[in-house]
Amino acid sequence: MIDALGSVGSLLLVGGTSDIAVATARRYLAERPLRVVVAARDTPRRAAVAEELAAAGARVEVVDFDADDPGSPAKMVAQAAAGGDIDVAVVAFGQLGDPELLRSDADAVGRLAHVNYVAPAVVGTELAGRMRAQGHGVIVALSSVAGERPRASNFVYGSSKAGLDAFYSGLADSLVGSGVSVLVVRPGFVRSKMTEGLADAPLATTPEAVADAIVNGVRKGRHTVWVPGVMRWVMSGLRHTPRAIFRRLPI
Amino acid sequence: MPETAALAGAPRVPLTGWGRTAPTPATLIPVHGEEEARAVLRSRPPRGLVARGLARSYNDAAQNAGGQVLDMTTADRVLDTDPATGEIVVEAGTSLDRLMNLFVPQGWFVPVTPGTRYVTVGGAIAADIHGKNHHIAGTFSQHVSWLDLLTADGEVRRVGPDQDPDLFWATAGGMGLTGVILRACVRMKPIESARILVDTDRTPDLDSLMALLSESDHLYDYSVAWIDCVAKAARMGRSVLTRGRFARRDELPARQQADPLRYHGSVKLSAPNVFPPGLLNLATVAAFNEVWYRKSPKKKRDQLQGIGTFFHPLDSVGEWNRIYGPRGFVQYQFVVPFGQEDALREAMVRISNSGHASFLAVLKRFGEGNPGMLSFPAPGWTLALDIPVVGGLARLLDELDDLVVDAGGKVYLAKDSRVRPEVFERMYPELEKFRAVRARVDPDGVFTSDLARRLSL
Ligand SMILES: Cc1cc2nc3c(=O)[nH]c(=O)nc-3n(C[C@H](O)[C@H](O)[C@H](O)COP(=O)(O)OP(=O)(O)OC[C@H]3O[C@@H](n4cnc5c(N)ncnc54)[C@H](O)[C@@H]3O)c2cc1C
Ligand SMILES: NC(=O)c1ccc[n+]([C@@H]2O[C@H](COP(=O)([O-])OP(=O)(O)OC[C@H]3O[C@@H](n4cnc5c(N)ncnc54)[C@H](OP(=O)(O)O)[C@@H]3O)[C@@H](O)[C@H]2O)c1
Numbered sequence: 001m002i003d004a005l006g007s008v009g010s011l012l013l014v015g016g017t018s019d020i021a022v023a024t025a026r027r028y029l030a031e032r033p034l035r036v037v038v039a040a041r042d043t044p045r046r047a048a049v050a051e052e053l054a055a056a057g058a059r060v061e062v063v064d065f066d067a068d069d070p071g072s073p074a075k076m077v078a079q080a081a082a083g084g085d086i087d088v089a090v091v092a093f094g095q096l097g098d099p100e101l102l103r104s105d106a107d108a109v110g111r112l113a114h115v116n117y118v119a120p121a122v123v124g125t126e127l128a129g130r131m132r133a134q135g136h137g138v139i140v141a142l143s144s145v146a147g148e149r150p151r152a153s154n155f156v157y158g159s160s161k162a163g164l165d166a167f168y169s170g171l172a173d174s175l176v177g178s179g180v181s182v183l184v185v186r187p188g189f190v191r192s193k194m195t196e197g198l199a200d201a202p203l204a205t206t207p208e209a210v211a212d213a214i215v216n217g218v219r220k221g222r223h224t225v226w227v228p229g230v231m232r233w234v235m236s237g238l239r240h241t242p243r244a245i246f247r248r249l250p251i
Numbered sequence: 252m253p254e255t256a257a258l259a260g261a262p263r264v265p266l267t268g269w270g271r272t273a274p275t276p277a278t279l280i281p282v283h284g285e286e287e288a289r290a291v292l293r294s295r296p297p298r299g300l301v302a303r304g305l306a307r308s309y310n311d312a313a314q315n316a317g318g319q320v321l322d323m324t325t326a327d328r329v330l331d332t333d334p335a336t337g338e339i340v341v342e343a344g345t346s347l348d349r350l351m352n353l354f355v356p357q358g359w360f361v362p363v364t365p366g367t368r369y370v371t372v373g374g375a376i377a378a379d380i381h382g383k384n385h386h387i388a389g390t391f392s393q394h395v396s397w398l399d400l401l402t403a404d405g406e407v408r409r410v411g412p413d414q415d416p417d418l419f420w421a422t423a424g425g426m427g428l429t430g431v432i433l434r435a436c437v438r439m440k441p442i443e444s445a446r447i448l449v450d451t452d453r454t455p456d457l458d459s460l461m462a463l464l465s466e467s468d469h470l471y472d473y474s475v476a477w478i479d480c481v482a483k484a485a486r487m488g489r490s491v492l493t494r495g496r497f498a499r500r501d502e503l504p505a506r507q508q509a510d511p512l513r514y515h516g517s518v519k520l521s522a523p524n525v526f527p528p529g530l531l532n533l534a535t536v537a538a539f540n541e542v543w544y545r546k547s548p549k550k551k552r553d554q555l556q557g558i559g560t561f562f563h564p565l566d567s568v569g570e571w572n573r574i575y576g577p578r579g580f581v582q583y584q585f586v587v588p589f590g591q592e593d594a595l596r597e598a599m600v601r602i603s604n605s606g607h608a609s610f611l612a613v614l615k616r617f618g619e620g621n622p623g624m625l626s627f628p629a630p631g632w633t634l635a636l637d638i639p640v641v642g643g644l645a646r647l648l649d650e651l652d653d654l655v656v657d658a659g660g661k662v663y664l665a666k667d668s669r670v671r672p673e674v675f676e677r678m679y680p681e682l683e684k685f686r687a688v689r690a691r692v693d694p695d696g697v698f699t700s701d702l703a704r705r706l707s708l
Binding site for chain 2: 085
């Protein structure tokens with residue numbers, strides 16, 4: 001249960017190897033020990049994350065999760081909940097995709113849309129069902145500023161995030177009164193595994209900064225956060241920029 | 252089964268405790284008698300169930316997110332009384348307020364009363380509450396001859412200090428997790444008048460307060476000190492100590508002697524629901540405390556006070572918990588053993604330095620403990636204070652917990668809304684025994700609550 005002062009007792013990381021997810025767990029562990037369920041594909045990185053979080057004081061449980069497998073979300077949520085209520089679930093899996101490839105490879109577009117939109121929507125539905133029954137919980141969904149106005153340079157990724165964002169924003173409204181809430185997180189460019197080798201975009205930030213925003217957002221019961229915070233105003237400006245100009249912006 | 256269908260369709264309502272923090276929705280079911288409670292049990296609710304009294308616990312003890320909560324306040328009949336011994340048998344939803352209205356005029360007072368009379372007998376047993384007379388009378392459960400407990404198997408078991416004492420002492424202080432208390436036999440306390448003879452002493456600091464309490468507490472039936480937590484340095488711990496006992500009839504003024512047991516609960520005013528967050532800040536609290544301290548007499552003897560004034564001063568403002576604004580507040584109450592005065596002093600210093608405003612703290616000396624496995628009182632000093640929810644509070648209280656547990660102390664389950672489970676385990680070494688009793692009478696953990704889940708009880 002999340003207590004009167006917002007401290008969290010159990011955390012589910014869906015896409016548990018994500019740098020942002022791991023930073024979030026570390027941020028919570030800096031406050032108190034807690035139960036952390038790492039749901040991810042069976043990789044060496046998953047084992048390393050489990051070990052790292054246990055060393056930081058977590059009671060770690062590892063659960064299989066593969067977004068490409070349609071049966072996985074239901075199984076994963078059931079296994080995660082078998083060990084007790086889930087207070088906070090962070091939906092952090094996702095792929096950036098190769099924009100070059102995505103321009104022409106329709107299969108690749110379909111796969112990316114599945115990982116970044118279809119699977120998160122299925123996971124969100126499973127989590128919401130579970131949390132509605134338990135009468136409490138917070139779902140944190142990693143959206144992106146890329147979804148607010150998709151750009152020519154990575155519009156497939158952006159459009160999949162736009163779908164995810166719309167799904168979780170609507171889910172939030174559908175959960176009013178259930179005791180469950182949703183926090184949609186919209187980071188800008190984050191220096192993580194996902195962006196390794198890419199040049200920093202303006203206002204580039206870190207997984208730790210995103211983790212801070214998540215923890216504070218959950219504690220304050222926020223519905224949406226941008227990271228860094230000024231992104232909110234930047235994006236609001238960009239949303240209203242005329243298309244002819246927007247297309248030419250070096251972003 | 253039709254009753255199951257009815258329960259499944261009942262709407263969920265958001266519930267909180269007195270501190271108004273961490274609301275969760277549950278299906279609230281009014282219970283008038285044993286059959287209704289049993290029907291809920293029989294429906295095997297997947298999220299379990301727990302009883303709820305007047306919700307004066309500050310925390311999530313009488314909440315059960317997504318599950319069933321039995322509203323016991325509708326079961327409030329007096330079933331039997333013995334005017335010779337003062338033993339009464341009442342349904343668990345009966346409030347202490349009602350008991351006072353009914354029995355004070357007959358010369359009987361409740362054996363133990365908390366700082367509010369709006370608690371139920373069930374809640375008083377489940378939290379094993381203490382009052383200003385703990386140092387001589389112990390807790391409420393120590394005045395219970397037996398109680399009827401509806402357990403997970405649907406049976407009603409009569410338990411007492413000498414009838415399945417393990418189950419009795421797991422239920423006393425067990426926060427509703429052993430079953431539903433349906434009825435209890437309570438031994439009331441004889442009184443000759445409804446007035447208390449009160450001595451007041453003002454002390455300039457914590458050390459002089461502790462010295463005075465250690466010296467002369469045993470001379471009084473009731474004793475409690477209010478401490479100013481905002482005053483710093485040399486004035487830290489300045490306080491007003493009030494102690495007393497019920498007056499004998501011949502100690503009343505002549506005109507009151509004709510009707511010495513005259514009693515009426517005071518009229519309640521409600522605090523409006525419009526207090527903005529942040530209304531209580533350090534400046535307003537400091538100003539309040541200054542006035543309060545100055546207006547208290549330095550030393551006064553044998554002043555006659557009414558029951559409400561002496562025992563339940565806050566009850567005259569109905570829902571005063573609303574003044575803390577929408578974010579709510581927590582109460583922090585701990586006890587440290589005698590000999591650990593340094594820890595108490597250190598806790599006071601940290602609280603007053605933190606700048607987290609609290610009106611007043613209450614300090615009391617506890618007497619002997621009892622076998623209650625999760626019962627709070629133990630010989631030592633107990634301090635209780637209200638703190639509005641603000642950023643940074645979680646860390647301060649975690650640090651205070653470390654100080655308290657290292658001193659051999661503990662926090663009170665009826666008040667706690669944020670202790671770490673692993674620290675709680677260190678505070679209550681009898682937790683394992685409690686779990687064993689629970690495993691015996693409720694192997695599937697049907698009785699559960701937000702508190703139970705939060706602390707993995
Ligand atoms: C202003 C104020 C002053 C207070 N002063 C004191 C004090 O001086 N000393 C002290 O000890 N406490 C004090 N308290 C706390 C209060 O006495 C306890 O929290 C008490 O348990 C409240 O009783 P309730 O009927 O409101 O129970 P609730 O708050 O509704 O429930 C408390 C617990 O009792 C259980 N419970 C209730 N009824 C039953 C039942 N029939 N069967 C099984 N379990 C049941 C619930 O499941 C829950 O775990 C104070 C509270 C307030 C608001
Ligand atoms: N980095 C940024 O600039 C940025 C900006 C805005 C939003 N975001 C979003 O934030 C979230 C976390 O990203 P991050 O920065 O932490 O990147 P990351 O470290 O690369 O994390 C993404 C994780 O997704 C997992 N994943 C990918 N495909 C999967 C699949 N099919 N099944 C299961 N897991 C799969 C990966 O797990 P494996 O270990 O199994 O590969 C990987 O650990 C993502 O949703 C991302 O879109 C990132």
